Structure formats: C-alpha cells, structure tokens
Amino acid sequence: MTNWSFTLIMESCDHHYADNSKTMPAAFFHNLERICNDMRTSTLRDTPHVHFARDAKTLSEAIRSAIRDVKAAGLETKHVEIEPDMLLKELSFAYR
Numbered sequence: 400m401t402n403w404s405f406t407l408i409m410e411s412c413d414h415h416y417a418d419n420s421k422t423m424p425a426a427f428f429h430n431l432e433r434i435c436n437d438m439r440t441s442t443l444r445d446t447p448h449v450h451f452a453r454d455a456k457t458l459s460e461a462i463r464s465a466i467r468d469v470k471a472a473g474l475e476t477k478h479v480e481i482e483p484d485m486l487l488k489e490l491s492f493a494y495r
Contacts, residue, residue: 400454400455402452403453403488405451405462405465405479406449406479406480406481407466407469407476407478408446408448408477408480409469409474409476410446410476427472428440430471430472431468431469431474434468434471435451435465435468437453438450438451438452438453438465449465451465453465458486
C-alpha cells in the first residue's frame with residue numbers, strides 16, 4: 400500500500416442552511432470524522448475542503464474510496480486537487 404495525499408473540494412456553501420448560516424453544518428463533518436481517520440477539514444471562502452492522506456494501491460483507488468466516504472457523510476464532491484508529486488508517484492508505479 401502507498402500513502403496518497405489529495406484534497407476533495409466540496410460543493411460551495413453559497414446557500415443558507417436550516418440554521419440560517421452559510422457554513423456547512425458541523426454534523427456533516429462529525430459524520431465524516433466517524434467514517435474516516437485519515438483526513439482533516441478546512442473551509443476557504445465558504446467552500447469546505449477535505450484533505451486526505453489515504454493508503455491504497457493506486458491514486459485513483461484512494462480518491463474513489465474517499466469520494467465514497469464523503470458521500471456517505473452527506474457531502475458532494477465538486478472536484479479533486481492533487482499535488483504534482485502525487486501524480487509523478489502514480490506514474491512511477493504505472494511503469495513498474
């Protein structure tokens with residue numbers, strides 16, 4: 400197994416939630432913390448980010464499993480950010 404680092408960017412919090420705030424309800428993050436122990440969260444301009452350091456055989460396997468976990472917590476992924484060195488690591492595994 401290899402440890403892969405990447406960030407899932409969630410749908411923006413550009414609408415108001417039931418508590419009339421524009422911030423993602425803490426319940427979503429608590430659900431995610433219950434499901435995952437290999438991530439940390441942050442918010443940038445009302446957009447939640449979930450940063451992962453996930454063990455998997457491939458980068459795509461790590462990302463797919465993280466997206467499944469995020470969805471199980473009630474969040475939707477907008478896009479994924481991958482550091483360039485992770486892409487190089489994936490390429491090196493592909494050529495073995």
